[in-house]
Amino acid sequence: MLKRKLWRTAKAYKVQFISMILLIALGISVFVGFNAEWVTIGEDTSAFFRDCGFADYRIIDEDGISSADVDKIRDIEGVTGVSRFLSVNADVKDSDDQLALTITESAHTSGFVLMEGEEYDRWDADGFWLMDKYAQLNGIKPGDKLTVKFEDMEFTGTVRGLIESAEYLICVRDESQVMPDFNTYGYVYAAPAMLKKVLEQQIREEEPDLDDDVMSIAVKETCDKIFCQLNVNSSMEKQEIQAAVDKALGRSLLILTKDENVSYVESRGEMNEGKTMGAVLPVLFLAIAILTMITTMNRITISEKTQIGTLKALGFRDGKIIRHYTSYAVIISLAGSILGMVLGYFLCKMVMSQDGMMGTYFVMPDWTIHIPLWIWGIVLLIILLTIFIGYLSVRDLLRGTAAETLRPYTPRHIHRMLIEGTPLWRRMRFGTKWNLRDIFRHKSRSAMSFIGTFGCMLMLVASFGMNQTMTNFLDTFYDGTAVYSSKVFLSSDADNTDAVRLAGKLEGDYSASVSAKVGDKTVSVDVYNISHGMYRFIDEDSNIIALPEEGALVCKRLARDFNVKAGDVVIIELYGTDESYEILISGINGSLTESISMTEEYAESLGLTDSETYKINSVYTMTTKDQISTDSKITSVQSKQDILDSFDSFMKIFYFFVIVLIVASVLLCLIVLYNLGIMSYMERYREMATLKVLGFRNKAIGRLLISQNLWISVAGTLFGIPSGIWALTYLMNMLAGEYEMETTVGPVSIIPATALNLGVAIIVGWMISRKNRKINMVEALKGTE
Amino acid sequence: MKIVEFKDVTRTYVTGDHTQNALADVDLEIEGGKFVVILGPSGAGKSTFLNLLGGLDNPTSGTIIVDGTDISTLSSDELADYRAAKVGFVFQSYNLIPTLTVLENISLVEEIAPDHMKAEELLAEVGLADHSHQFPHELSGGEQQRVSICRALAKNPKILLCDEPTGALDSETGVVVLKLLLKMARDYGKTIIIVTHNQNIAKMADVVIHIRSGKVTSVDEQPHPLSAEEVDW
Incomplete structure (x- = not known):
């Protein structure tokens, strides 16, 4: 009979019941949705990184890494995988699209996951393994022919398989591009055999009579120059591997950690952002939901006081009455939690799926939603807490005798407030007083x-x-800051004279970015020649400022990290050289990248422009992308x-x-x-x-x-x-x-x-x-x- | 002069398949300035009569004219205005607003009654001037009912409608309240209509109306009503 009462009482308080279920569901769905999102990012990307043998370190030598260097590094204790790695933006023939042409000598390091087609074969001189999303959007299937051009080299082959690679989890052309555009940019893997074949053809064109042995040596030497990056799998710390590599090779090379790779750092960033979001806002939702639950449960039980008294007077034991009233909390919390979990799952799915929001950012094969045990644990805790709230609400009413419980509930008596007795109070209308007292009552x-x-x-x-x-x-x-219409990226063989010539032709400004070390930190030292006002700088408060003639601007983050202010001096060490320079900080600027910016004149006064690593690599111009004619010294053009x-x-x-x-x-x-x-x-x-x-x-x-x-x-x-x-x-x-x-x-x-x-x-x-x-x-x- | 006229008034309640006539074909007239007691057993229709007269409920059929106005056809807002201007209610359970002080409970009617009386003066008359800043829960039952009477009178209504005004009080306090009610009503020239099943109160009335099973069974005028002291409580 009590069961009938259960449902009828629920019906009588339907607004409160439904709102409590919705509150719990809303709180749990936001909590689960936000937290499952970052856990899923962490789990799915980690699995992808593992499956692809994502490199822990990238050793860079602009002069090239020889196969002998590879052997020496492979022999370092603690190194579990090495692979010379080449990734260049190559143009797709008969198209404006670009593909990151990628060659990895070992498929176990910086490799990929095959989605469709044939397995990777490093001896296949005619095979391509193409990013599946780019292939789908451009109607390319395994078996189709593909030609990509990089500088004066042409790579032609057959698409053997469609793949996804963790190296390109976030597949962007360069750091200035925030989101991928799978229609026009993707990646393609070719085997080292194809590179050798193309090099052979190139050498053969210049020297047709070369015999096979000499050719083999020539190709090997070219490869040793072309491969400027060695990807390494190792669990060693950066200092350890840096020391080991320097010792093994007898020279100091730039070693980039995973944290300097856009795919890794951005995916971890997304995860950490989700974690922070998940720890703040959904918790607020849950807290409000639970507090409202406490108030509502308490009020409902109070309004049931006479009925509780009646049941008690009829001879129902306290335990039975408690079970009856606690079952309301059980129903509410279970219904709310189930609804919340389902909604939370779908909320997460809306973000974390191939076709979801994150699918426009990440390219990875597995989008399994992960709801970890601790989330289930918290949901279980919420259910138990709700039941406990229900239990406490009714237990207090059962404390006295049946006669006491039978008496209707009398609300707490009102007490005078401080404001009463003041002239203001006397001037208030009755409604104001009534409401004020009710609020405090x-x-x-x-x-x-x-x-x-x-x-x-x-x-x-x-x-x-x-x-x-x-x-x-x-x-x-x-x-x-970006006044220009187009940013022109110069090719690796364009020297500074070519750059100045192009900038003049395009009526643009140019810049050179040099990688340098300040303490343990890698920073970009950006040297600008601004004569057309294509690029501007902003101070800490986002006001436009000019680049100082004497000294450099340091971005806010670096200023904070290095604890420097205007007037201080920072010493930079250029990678790949023994050179170091003392830079006077003239101001702090707002910047998208962690950089130190200076004029070309100041760089000249330091002698920085004479360094062999100093190379102008970008031109900024108002000329639109389609009006910039092809030039062998231009790698790519990006419009604002x-x-x-x-x-x-x-x-x-x-x-x-x-x-x-x-x-x-x-x-x-x-x-x-x-x-x-x-x-x-x-x-x-x-x-x-x-x-x-x-x-x-x-x-x-x-x-x-x-x-x-x-x-x-x-x-x-x-x-x-x-x-x-x-x-x-x-x-x-x-x-x-x-x-x-x-x-x-x-x-x-x-x-x-x-x-x-x-x-x-x-x-x-x-x-x-x-x-x-x-x-x-x-x-x-x-x-x- | 007639202040209340019930013409063929019926109030029917329908609960599921069950229909009950709480009042059936009641015809009645009440003279102004009189002290009227409506007597009848529980369920006779006394409270229904009072609720209809007070504009708390609408008749199923028939006409109710109060002070020349047909209240049976008034809209919800017009009925509110009628209650604000013409009738004052005194309930068995006082129905004071617990979050307002004694004085505030009375003076709140100043916001709705166009011809209201001074709350402080009324309180002084019922001997509660010293309690004006206390909350209802700080007063005894008798004191609360006196506040309730003040609130009813503060609107300066033509008619005071009292539903078992002494029902929740012990007999001694009840007598005090009744005396006060009568005195105030007479001093201010109000018509008092009390619904009760207490025969003793009826002895004090000018007119006693008997209701049974939804019908008025008799209307007795008492040319020499007793005073409260004369009634054997």
Whole structure:
């Protein structure tokens, strides 16, 4: 019989029951969705890195790495795999597309996962293994012919298989491209045999009569020059491997760790961002959901007090009554958790799937969603906590005798507030006093309403602010600093004279980037010749500044890392040389990359331009990409619009998160306020009936109800604004510290956030206030107190 | 002068398949300024009569005219205005707002009643001036009912409607409250209609109306009602 009562009581409190289920579901879905996302990124990318033998270290020597060097490094204890690795952006014949032509001598290091077609064969001189996503979008199938050109070399072969490689988990042309464009850029693996074949053909064209043995030696020597990168698998620390390599080769080479590889660092970055997001916002959701649960469960049990007393008087044992009332919590928590897990899974799936948001960023074969044990554990804890809350609510009521429990619940008596007795209080209308006293009489309900609107406002400000910060960031860097239309990348054989000639022809500015070491850190030293104003610089507050004539600008992150300010001196050591230079820091700038920027004149005064590693590699021009004629000294041209377009894709993912947060925040606020509003309505039902009997109109009573809701919401909103800005600043520092993003929260963010937050409060207030039309005065005022 | 007229008033409640006439074809007139007691057993229809007269409920059929106004056709807002201006209610369970002080409970009607009386003066008259800043829970039952009477009178209504006003009080306190109610009503020239099943209260009335099974069985005028002291409680 109690089972029937269970369902009927649930029906009687359907608003509270449904809202509690939805709250738990919302809290758990956001928590599971956000946390499963970063765990999935971590698990799936790690598996992919492992399957492809993703290199732990990349040893760079611009003069080339010989096969003898490879043997020496292979022999180092602790090195488990080595492979000379070549990756160059090659043009696809009869197309504007480019492919990263990749040759790895060992398929076990920096290899790939075969998706379709034939296995990799390092002796296959005519085979290509092409990125599957590029192949699909361009209608290329295994068996099709493909020709790619790099400088004066032409590689022609048959597509043997379609693949995915962890080296190109994030397949971008260069660091200035934020998002991949699989239509026009991909990667293709060729076997070392194909490289040898192409080299042989090239040598044969120049010297047709070379015999096979000499040819073999010539090819080997060319290969030793062409392969400038050796990829290494090893669990050694960087210092250890650096020392071991320097010792083995007898020269100091630049060694890049995984953390300097865009695929690795960006995927770890995504994971860490997710982790930070997962640790802040969803926890807030869960906390609000659980606190509202406590309040609601407590109120429902209190309103069941007489019934509990009746059951007790009838002879039901306390244990049975407790089980009966706790079963409400069991139903709510189980239904909410199951719904939340399912929603959370799909929320994660919307991001982490081949066709999902992250599918436009990562290319990897396995997109299995991972919900780790600790997430299940937390969900289980929430279920247990909910049941415990239910248990506590009813246990307190059962403490006394049946007669005591049978007595109707009398709410806590009101006490005078500090404000009473002041002239202000005397001037207040009765409704204001009534609402104020009610707020303090039902502190937990009021506090929960406040926390609900405060939390919602915090999340709304953070979400809208995130959007504004990102827009401001893009405006600052791409409208502020990058004036050019096109960035021209110069080929490796273009010397500085070629560069100056091209810059002159294109009426552009040029820059040289030199890799250098400051302490243990690798930085880019960028030397600019700006005579056409194609590139500008910004200071710490995003104001446009000129490059100083004397000294260099250091970016904010490096200034912080090196603890330097204007007037200090930094010593840079150029990789691949023994040269070091003392650089005077003249100012600090905002920059997308970790760099030190200076004028060509200052570099000349230092003698840096005389270094053999100094090489102009980019030209910035207003000439549009399609108007730049082909030139053997140009590797590729990137238009600013391409970069902005790739940002658009990035922004789509970003907007998705922002929208999920906004929708979830508004839903949370709506459910919390409606639930508590209904509770407030029920608790003040009798008082409202009295007002109605006295002659107050429905609208007047409705206004009283709305105004209480609104006051609390205004307070929540006011406190939510600074807290939201604080939360956003914290998140931005955690998530995008590497981008030097300035948290920007202005009226563009605060106005819509406030409108949404107060809008929800007004709508909920209106929905509840309409209910007072149905107050049955006769029924409400029956009986005794 | 007639202040209340019930013409063929019926109030039917329908619960599922069950239909019950709480009041059936009631025709009744009440003169202004009188002290009227409505007597009847539980379920006779006394409270329904009071609720219809007070504009808390609408008749199923028939016409109710109060002070010249047909209240049976009024809209919800018009009924609210009617309650605010014409009738004052005193309930068995006082129905004071627990979060307002004594004075605030009374003066809140100032916001709706156009011709309201001074809350402080009324409180002084019922001897509760010293309690004006206390909350209802800090008062005894009798004191709370006196506040309730003040609140009903504060609107300066033509009619006071009292539903078992002494029902929750011990007899001694009940007498005090009744005396006060009568005194205040007479001093201010109000019509009092009390619904009760207490025969003793009826002895004090100018008119006693008996209701049974939803019908008015008799209307007795008492030319010489007893005072509260004369009634054997």
